[in-house]
Amino acid sequence: MCFAVCLLLAAMAPVTTTATSMSSITSDSIQEKEDQISKAENEKKQLEENLSDLQEIKKELESQKTDLKNYVSVLDGNLAKIEQNIADLKVQIAAKETDIAQTEAELEAAMEKEEKQQKSMIARIRLMYEKGDSYIIEMLLQAQSFGDFLNRADYMEKIMTYDKQKWEEYTENRQLIELCKEELELEKEILDQAKANVETEQSNLEILIEQKNQDILSYESDINNKEQAIREYEEEIAQQNAEIEALEAAIAEEKKKLLESSGTVLTYDGGVFKFPLASYTRVSDDYGYRIHPILEVEQFHNGVDFAAPKGTAIYAAYDGKVVAATYSATMGNYVMIDHGDELYTIYMHASALYVQKDDIVVRGETIAAVGSTGRSTGNHLHFSVRKDGEYVSPWNYLSE
Numbered sequence: 001m002c003f004a005v006c007l008l009l010a011a012m013a014p015v016t017t018t019a020t021s022m023s024s025i026t027s028d029s030i031q032e033k034e035d036q037i038s039k040a041e042n043e044k045k046q047l048e049e050n051l052s053d054l055q056e057i058k059k060e061l062e063s064q065k066t067d068l069k070n071y072v073s074v075l076d077g078n079l080a081k082i083e084q085n086i087a088d089l090k091v092q093i094a095a096k097e098t099d100i101a102q103t104e105a106e107l108e109a110a111m112e113k114e115e116k117q118q119k120s121m122i123a124r125i126r127l128m129y130e131k132g133d134s135y136i137i138e139m140l141l142q143a144q145s146f147g148d149f150l151n152r153a154d155y156m157e158k159i160m161t162y163d164k165q166k167w168e169e170y171t172e173n174r175q176l177i178e179l180c181k182e183e184l185e186l187e188k189e190i191l192d193q194a195k196a197n198v199e200t201e202q203s204n205l206e207i208l209i210e211q212k213n214q215d216i217l218s219y220e221s222d223i224n225n226k227e228q229a230i231r232e233y234e235e236e237i238a239q240q241n242a243e244i245e246a247l248e249a250a251i252a253e254e255k256k257k258l259l260e261s262s263g264t265v266l267t268y269d270g271g272v273f274k275f276p277l278a279s280y281t282r283v284s285d286d287y288g289y290r291i292h293p294i295l296e297v298e299q300f301h302n303g304v305d306f307a308a309p310k311g312t313a314i315y316a317a318y319d320g321k322v323v324a325a326t327y328s329a330t331m332g333n334y335v336m337i338d339h340g341d342e343l344y345t346i347y348m349h350a351s352a353l354y355v356q357k358d359d360i361v362v363r364g365e366t367i368a369a370v371g372s373t374g375r376s377t378g379n380h381l382h383f384s385v386r387k388d389g390e391y392v393s394p395w396n397y398l399s400e
Helices: 002-012 021-049 054-062 068-131 135-141 146-221 223-260
Strands: 282-285 288-291 298-301 304-307 313-315 320-328 332-340 343-350 366-369 380-387 390-392
Touching: 021 146, 054 068, 054 146, 068 146, 223 320, 223 332, 223 343, 332 366, 343 366
Parallel strands: none
Antiparallel strands: 282 304, 288 298, 304 380, 313 366, 320 332, 332 343, 343 380, 380 390
């Protein structure tokens, strides 16, 4: 058949030095797709390597149990890493779902292009068949002059070059289709692995939180540790108070300098506080003196504990300036806000902090999320209010 002859002649014909725009795009797409597949393979490998080693974490924690304060700090650090890993995985899942949709669109476009190419090739073959094998020779013999002969020969060479180019485009597009399918399969494997990793990390998180709760309760309940636990508790409360008082002293000094330089100083206008939680189940521990449920000693509880699910939004009770947004072994992740006139609110044991020191916040703004960091055995918000250097009842300022 003439088509076969044309392909043979096309294969023997010199290759053009510049490809068509379409061919160049296809070649670039193939290289890009191969690079994406290589990147996805590395991504899959990292997913398999980045899971938290629960047994290794437990082994490390076991050596810290004699020092409760250090134990809590180390465990909270591991919990924070796992939570960050979960957050990163969720971002990766969303990105991978976008990648999959894009690859599916690329595959569909390549397959539509292949279908058009096949129709064009079939039409070309049919035309060649209808013209017969003698078509090329007849065209050349019908030349009116030698110049006409050369023009016709040049025309036929361009046809063969065109046919060869279209065949190369077809084979490149077919390669692109196979690469798209390979990438799509790999991306779906990565997506499944990322989702499985989230479930594993969530399980690790729950196991470690439960272990933390049990170990703190066990430590405080052990009669042999009772006296030591009481001393440690009193020391931690003293350290907590010292940390808060140091912050207040620093703010007072800063305000003094602002007054001396005629600057504007934050003042509290007497407004009612917004309730600091988006939702809550109950008051698990109220403000005032009480008998510690485990240590069995009288203690002053300097705030109100609101039990709430982990992740519940914590609101700024009133307008103010963030003077601390950090971690301590007793308070866990906490935020302290200056409302002016030596009035401060403190929000403890958060699972996440959404503000930084020196941020200006407004009443009702989300500043953190409920958690159980620090010396805590359950998800809750410990909410304290200080006025003129002393803890006061939050109920004096709160309104639901």
